[in-house]
Amino acid sequence: MANLIAPAARSQTVIRIGALSVCITADDPDFLKMLNSRYTGFVSCSISGDFHFDVELAPPGFGDPGDDVRLTNRSGSWTLQRGDFRADWNPVSRTGTIQLSPNPYSIDALLRILHTLTLAAQGGFLLHAASAIRNGKAFLFTGASGAGKTTIASLAPGDATLLSDEISYIRERNDGYFACGTPFAGELRKLGENVSAPLAAVYVLAKGPENRVDSLSATEAARALLSNLLFFAEDRELVDAVFHAACEFVTRVPVFRLTFFPDLRVWELIR
């Protein structure tokens, strides 16, 4: 007798951040609905992505999101693992499988790792930084937790377009570096706009009694940048790629220390 129970139709959604689109296929329509809602503005109408992942949802409480991320690379294929997810990904075939808890934090973390690995090969990176576009130019504000990323983003003038208040996306193109909006929000709980602009400067944040901008030496700039990069692996090639991407970046993009007192006047210094 023929099997009268057809397999559930698998549906998909495509999430495009920067120049990379990730197609996620899953059985559970509620999960995909959650993704479409979570990544509003970053969901592509395309039916295919640069990378394709099949998602198998794990039961709630599958693992601890507080666990450290572990990345391993075997013969060019990556395994990305944390308590709440495991992904196996082949960058050559551009396909992979994901097992994860159906919550936005798990898929957020996975996307950040995926973009980090992909950008590293292209001279770009994700940075713990707020970023915004003003007058056609993008500005980044980097620093550790508590340095003022959310504060500087919340003080942005009305004509500024917020790209992120937490995780900024830097791409290298033939004509220079560009900052792109991301859906990775911090305390503002507000997604960035899905737009990009040429990067004009990076400011390393420090709180102080007055607003001032100081130049940084190349090594100071590289050290500040490397301290705030999203960076997950002990993999030799990845370390090399990320390190050289950061060093190359500071030779081509001005990096300053921005000491600021949290009021609107600080943005008068950003140009």
Place this chain on the structure above:
Amino acid sequence: MSQSLYPYRSTQIASRKLGGEMMIMSASDSTLFTLNETATILWEAADGSASLEEIVAAKIFPQFDVEYEKALDDTETLAQQLASHGILFLASEPKGPGRACSGERVNQ
């Protein structure tokens, strides 16, 4: 220094010279190091083929207003410091090009 030591760089690092200073990142734990001018000279010369005495005589002593013995002592101390972080190794004999390996450590 009773025995000549031949410094050579770890292969498990990434390095780049920026503004005259050498930046190094360890691949094992992502620790960052910034070398000053003297340490950068030692680092660049540390290919395993030259001893510390030869490096000091050829590269360091001529550039600084210091006695040779003092320069050699300081350079050996510096080399031992870099070796203690696992980014430089000290061999008891010269190593040919390309023979440096990540785990060999004769003297630290």
